[in-house]
Amino acid sequence: xxxxxxxxxxxxxxxxxxxxxxxxxxxxxxxxxxxxxxxxxxxxxxxxxxxxxxxxxxxxxxxxxxxxxxxxxxxxxxxxxxxxxxxxxxxxxxxxxxxxxxxxxxxxxxxxxxxxxxxxxxxxxxxxxxxxxxxxxxxxxxxxxxxxxxxxxxxxxxxxxxxxxxxxxxxxxxxxxxxxxxxxxxxxxxxxxxxxxxxxxxxxxxxxxxxxxxxxxxxxxxxxxxxxxxxxxxxxxxxxxxxxxxxxxxxxxxxxxxxxxxxxxxxxxxxxxxxxx
Amino acid sequence: xxxxxxxxxxxxxxxxxxxxxxxxxxxxxxxxxxxxxxxxxxxxxxxxxxxxxxxxxxxxxxxxxxxxxxxxxxxxxxxxxxxxxxxxxxxxxxxxxxxxxxxxxxxxxxxxxxxxxxxxxxxxxxxxxxxxxxxxxxxxxxxxxxxxxxxxxxxxxxxxxxxxxxxxxxxxxxxxxxxxxxxxxxxxxxxxxxxxxxxxxxxxxxxxxxxxxxxxxxxxxxxxxxxxxxxxxxxxxxxxxxxxxxxxxxxxxxxxxxxxxxxxxxxxxxxxxxxxxxxxxxx
Amino acid sequence: xxxxxxxxxxxxxxxxxxxxxxxxxxxxxxxxxxxxxxxxxxxxxxxxxxxxxxxxxxxxxxxxxxxxxxxxxxxxxxxxxxxxxxxxxxxxxxxxxxxxxxxxxxxxxxxxxxxxxxxxxxxxxxxxxxxxxxxxxxxxxxxxxxxxxxxxxxxxxxxxxxxxxxxxxxxxxxxxxxxxxxxxxxxxxxxxxxxxxxxxxxxxxxxxxxxxxxxxxxxxxxxxxxxxxxxxxxxxxxxxxxxxxxxxxxxxxxxxxxxxxxxxxxxxxxxxxxxxx
Numbered sequence: 001x002x003x004x005x006x007x008x009x010x011x012x013x014x015x016x017x018x019x020x021x022x023x024x025x026x027x028x029x030x031x032x033x034x035x036x037x038x039x040x041x042x043x044x045x046x047x048x049x050x051x052x053x054x055x056x057x058x059x060x061x062x063x064x065x066x067x068x069x070x071x072x073x074x075x076x077x078x079x080x081x082x083x084x085x086x087x088x089x090x091x092x093x094x095x096x097x098x099x100x101x102x103x104x105x106x107x108x109x110x111x112x113x114x115x116x117x118x119x120x121x122x123x124x125x126x127x128x129x130x131x132x133x134x135x136x137x138x139x140x141x142x143x144x145x146x147x148x149x150x151x152x153x154x155x156x157x158x159x160x161x162x163x164x165x166x167x168x169x170x171x172x173x174x175x176x177x178x179x180x181x182x183x184x185x186x187x188x189x190x191x192x193x194x195x196x197x198x199x200x201x202x203x204x205x206x207x208x209x210x211x212x213x214x215x216x217x218x219x220x221x222x223x224x225x226x227x228x229x230x231x232x233x234x235x236x237x238x239x240x241x242x243x244x245x246x247x248x249x250x251x252x253x254x255x256x257x258x259x260x261x262x263x264x265x266x267x268x269x270x271x272x273x274x275x276x277x
Numbered sequence: 278x279x280x281x282x283x284x285x286x287x288x289x290x291x292x293x294x295x296x297x298x299x300x301x302x303x304x305x306x307x308x309x310x311x312x313x314x315x316x317x318x319x320x321x322x323x324x325x326x327x328x329x330x331x332x333x334x335x336x337x338x339x340x341x342x343x344x345x346x347x348x349x350x351x352x353x354x355x356x357x358x359x360x361x362x363x364x365x366x367x368x369x370x371x372x373x374x375x376x377x378x379x380x381x382x383x384x385x386x387x388x389x390x391x392x393x394x395x396x397x398x399x400x401x402x403x404x405x406x407x408x409x410x411x412x413x414x415x416x417x418x419x420x421x422x423x424x425x426x427x428x429x430x431x432x433x434x435x436x437x438x439x440x441x442x443x444x445x446x447x448x449x450x451x452x453x454x455x456x457x458x459x460x461x462x463x464x465x466x467x468x469x470x471x472x473x474x475x476x477x478x479x480x481x482x483x484x485x486x487x488x489x490x491x492x493x494x495x496x497x498x499x500x501x502x503x504x505x506x507x508x509x510x511x512x513x514x515x516x517x518x519x520x521x522x523x524x525x526x527x528x529x530x531x532x533x534x535x536x537x538x539x540x541x542x543x544x545x546x547x548x549x550x551x552x553x554x555x556x557x558x559x560x
Numbered sequence: 561x562x563x564x565x566x567x568x569x570x571x572x573x574x575x576x577x578x579x580x581x582x583x584x585x586x587x588x589x590x591x592x593x594x595x596x597x598x599x600x601x602x603x604x605x606x607x608x609x610x611x612x613x614x615x616x617x618x619x620x621x622x623x624x625x626x627x628x629x630x631x632x633x634x635x636x637x638x639x640x641x642x643x644x645x646x647x648x649x650x651x652x653x654x655x656x657x658x659x660x661x662x663x664x665x666x667x668x669x670x671x672x673x674x675x676x677x678x679x680x681x682x683x684x685x686x687x688x689x690x691x692x693x694x695x696x697x698x699x700x701x702x703x704x705x706x707x708x709x710x711x712x713x714x715x716x717x718x719x720x721x722x723x724x725x726x727x728x729x730x731x732x733x734x735x736x737x738x739x740x741x742x743x744x745x746x747x748x749x750x751x752x753x754x755x756x757x758x759x760x761x762x763x764x765x766x767x768x769x770x771x772x773x774x775x776x777x778x779x780x781x782x783x784x785x786x787x788x789x790x791x792x793x794x795x796x797x798x799x800x801x802x803x804x805x806x807x808x809x810x811x812x813x814x815x816x817x818x819x820x821x822x823x824x825x826x827x828x829x830x831x832x833x834x835x836x837x
Contacts, residue, residue, distance in 0.1 A: 039453075040453045040454075040455060041423070041424055041425065041452075041453045041456065042423065050780075053784060055780060055783055055784055075788060079786040079788070082783075082784055082785070082786050083786060086784070086785075087781075087784040089777060089780070089781055089784075090451075090777075091774075091777060093729050093774070094773075094774045094777035094778050094781070095777065095778065095781035096725065096781075097718070097721060097722050097725065097778065097781075097782065098693055098721060098725065099569075099691060099692045099693055099721070099724055099725045100691050100693050102796075103693045103796070103797070106796035106797075107785060107787070108785040108786065109794070109796070110793045110794050110795060110796055111785060111786040111787050111788065111793055112786055113792050113793060113794050114794055115794060116794055116795065116796060116798060119794065119796040120796070123796075137571075139569070141725075141728050141729070144319060145319075155785065156785070159785065159786070171450075171451045172450065172451055174318070174319045174480050175480050175522055176318065176319070176520070177319075200452070200453045200454060202454070239453060239454060239455040240453075240454050240455075241454040241455075241458070244483055244525035244526075245525055245528075245529060247547070248525070248526065248529060248547055248550060248551070251547065251551055252551060252554060255551060255555060257554065257555070257558070266525060266528040266529050266532055267528075267532045269529055269532075270529050270530075270531075270532030270533040270535075270536060270538075271532070271536065273529075273533060273538070273554060274533055274536040274537070274538050276558065277538070277557075277558060328739065331742075331743050333739045333742055333743060356745060359742075359743060359744070359745045360745070363743070364740075364743035366736065366739065366740045366743070369740065371733075371736075371737070371766055371769075371770055372737055372740040372741060372744075372762075372766050373766065374761065374762045374763075374765035374766050374769075375762075375765075384741075384744055384745075384746075384762065385744035385745050387745075388744060388745025388746055388747070389745050420769065434744060435743070435744065438744065438745065
């Protein structure tokens with residue numbers, strides 16, 4: 001059980017008007033799972049993410065990673081946690097420090113004190129995992145947004161994490177870039193890496209095996225995509241939307257067309273409608 | 278005819294090894310009252326094109342006429358042009374700079390050389406139009422607003438110039454679902470109240486299908502097709518060739534067609550689809 | 561898409577590119593000192609020839625190298641004109657009473673211009689053939705003795721590296737903000753210096769706000785990847801001097817000492833010139 005929240009509350013420091021960003025959250029992220037966290041802006045999603053690897057420490061309650069608390073001042077213990085729980089952020093340009101891709105990827109392992117020869121192997125592995133091997137000696141400046149985010153993922157992978165947290169990492173990308181990042185995330189999940197994906201795109205959420213919805217710092221919904229998106233009223237209340245084909249299905253049902261109440265892809269919905277006649 | 282573009286070409290850094298063609302001869306007419314959606318992959322020339330309409334880029338080749346302002350002239354009246362064509366760039370909240378919301382929104386009208394009285398009225402109107410309370414926000418710093426509010430204020434800064442044509446480059450990028458919905462209905466409202474012509478760049482095919490009445494597909498610096506959403510989104514080959522997504526509604530209709538159920542009227546909007554399904558069932 | 565920063569890394573597979581960055585850096589320092597010492601046209605020509613030779617070996621098109629001079633054309637012209645008018649001596653050309661041009665003035669102006677251009681060229685070759693990361697590494701390595709007196713050498717090198725990475729990003733951002741404000745009717749081109757400076761406020765404020773936001777996010781991303789300025793980091797890229805570095809050092813030393821020898825011990829340029837008289 002890598003990540004566990006027990007009655008976690010996080011308040012921002014007083015000068016920032018004591019906004020409670022996360023309120024009394026208890027949850028566990030299971031090994032190897034693909035978890036999606038949704039919610040409006042300001043619902044506490046990012047704070048939740050930063051609590052996962054000790055970038056923020058709870059005001060009360062406890063976050064543990066593999067049984068070790070993140071509430072520690074010891075740099076070594078914190079680093080052990082951050083090595084396990086890697087994080088990719090929203091803006092690809094604001095998380096890279098080097099002008100050459102291989103140097104960028106070496107940064108994490110260098111910080112961890114990984115021996116030189118091994119860093120080379122890790123760069124090979126990380127770049128091939130995200131399909132960017134041929135860009136090894138290039139500068140990230142000219143890459144597309146999707147490619148930059150894949151580099152950011154590779155830079156985390158080189159630290160050999162168990163969990164990869166993507167904090168709105170697809171928000172600034174075009175559909176193609178979003179598809180690339182999502183594909184990499186799914187691929188890594190298949191290889192056993194736990195994925196925590198924070199996103200505003202509902203069709204991304206349907207690909208997860210668990211969806212957590214946050215609102216005003218609390219976990220308000222938690223279940224499979226099927227369970228979460230079937231509660232259409234709540235989805236609306238928490239400022240989210242249904243994935244497009246699902247929204248159509250919901251409206252058809254409202255019109256009195258007897259469709260089964262479940263979540264659909266476009267082709268599934270077409271199939272279901274055709275069966276009505 | 279509000280905007281007439283003919284044979285527009287543009288090359289970045291011409292005459293250097295970094296020279297890159299962005300537009301390769303495009304022509305398009307945009308009528309007053311159009312709600313034009315521009316779609317195309319990143320790097321297809323969409324942004325370069327719209328920047329031309331506001332003379333943010335110097336015309337190299339071809340001609341552009343915006344109402345009676347001819348951009349091929351040596352010294353076009355830029356002030357009048359920028360008061361006519363309003364441009365909301367990507368992530369417009371990053372251009373906020375002044376101490377108060379009121380001053381920031383007033384920046385554009387001030388540059389147009391309007392009277393203080395006039396500016397004040399326009400600022401109030403613009404802030405209310407984007408759905409915020411003038412009294413509540415006017416003295417606040419734009420930097421302490423929430424993300425969604427910042428974007429509205431930035432848009433207010435553009436519509437305070439009362440442009441007849443409003444151009445928005447991916448206005449919903451990075452917003453949460455509710456924010457997206459709010460901005461799209463704001464644009465609709467602006468079309469009805471202040472700027473009758475809307476041009477929007479979007480990667481969100483569902484939003485384009487739902488809102489636009491005309492679509493231009495850009496690819497490699499060319500306009501591959503202009504037409505109604507129906508004409509563009511039911512042209513499967515065109516979309517495929519240019520690696521464009523199909524709106525969800527059209528996908529559902531296509532999938533039904535594959536299964537032998539042809540909906541009449543080729544729906545592109547959600548409402549149209551539901552109507553069409555209803556009609557199809559009662560046939 | 562962008563006006564590339566002049567002198568930006570120009571990748572080819574030349575031997576100059578593969579030289580140890582420390583040697584290149586030292587050579588540049590020596591070269592600059594040399595340029596300040598020489599006064600003879602022949603020696604200027606010799607150094608020009610040397611620069612061109614190096615650029616040929618480095619497979620840098622002459623056009624690319626010469627373009628770096630463009631950025632200082634204004635400076636060159638100004639200094640040349642000042643020298644032209646303010647150096648007195650033998651009158652070459654006079655117009656009324658006020659404007660007189662002296663022989664010494666012309667000579668001074670020409671030499672200064674040549675010197676400035678020379679000063680620009682060789683360091684440009686350094687940045688054209690060396691990645692920013694290699695350069696910062698070289699600097700870190702050369703400064704490492706300073707660690708003994710507690711100078712945070714690594715941190716300085718990292719700051720430089722980040723600065724180098726951020727330059728193109730911030731340039732692009734400046735351009736975007738300027739366009740956005742222009743669209744709002746801003747006028748950056750007319751008016752006096754004061755008006756122009758004032759017109760830049762709507763550009764500079766968002767630029768700074770943005771830079772701080774970026775800095776914040778970058779710090780977070782570095783934290784997430786276990787960066788610590790004190791811990792024992794490893795280094796992926798180790799600099800090793802090889803035979804070619806040695807050869808390069810010898811060549812540079814030879815060229816530069818010839819110039820010195822010429823000035824102080826053995827004025828062979830005059831001998832060469834006398835052959836043509």
